[in-house]
Amino acid sequence: MSSHKRKDVSKRIARIHGHVHGIMEMIDEGRTYSEIVQQISAVKAGLDSAVQVIVEDLVDDCIAKSGKSKSVNEILLQLKEVVSRLT
Amino acid sequence: MSSHKRKDVSKRIARIHGHVHGIMEMIDEGRTYSEIVQQISAVKAGLDSAVQVIVEDLVDDCIAKSGKSKSVNEILLQLKEVVSRLT
Numbered sequence: 001m002s003s004h005k006r007k008d009v010s011k012r013i014a015r016i017h018g019h020v021h022g023i024m025e026m027i028d029e030g031r032t033y034s035e036i037v038q039q040i041s042a043v044k045a046g047l048d049s050a051v052q053v054i055v056e057d058l059v060d061d062c063i064a065k066s067g068k069s070k071s072v073n074e075i076l077l078q079l080k081e082v083v084s085r086l087t
Numbered sequence: 088m089s090s091h092k093r094k095d096v097s098k099r100i101a102r103i104h105g106h107v108h109g110i111m112e113m114i115d116e117g118r119t120y121s122e123i124v125q126q127i128s129a130v131k132a133g134l135d136s137a138v139q140v141i142v143e144d145l146v147d148d149c150i151a152k153s154g155k156s157k158s159v160n161e162i163l164l165q166l167k168e169v170v171s172r173l174t
Binding site: 006009010013014016017020021023024027028032033034036037038040041043044047050051054057058078081082085086 | 097104125137141
């Protein structure tokens, strides 16, 4: 499995975790739905960015292994699976 | 501000918070990108559902106040603002 950008993905998800916690606090504080929806949209954008990093990592791995044909198929299958799971 | 379904929204966001924490653990455990992306998509769907509850709450409030024309404009403006913040 590709893992060069795994730390980057991990950091992004940790940041999103904190962001969602912030939304919980906003709800408790009685902030407006408009403000809450704005933060929910920001979290969704953050999740999209994390997926982008994952796809980039898989593509980079594919390029790096392009000389070693045996593992390219494996990476391409994984990439195909990841893309199929995007909503 | 509308707040009948605020507790429902709060519960959904708390569940999403736990879900994101689960993704952090999956990354640490070395789970595949495919599995991680599947969970990210599930979190995004959960966020969409929370927004749906917020919009429903605002619409319900609007209907409930339809006899008191003064506050209808206020709710409609808030609804418009929420929809404009959806990505």
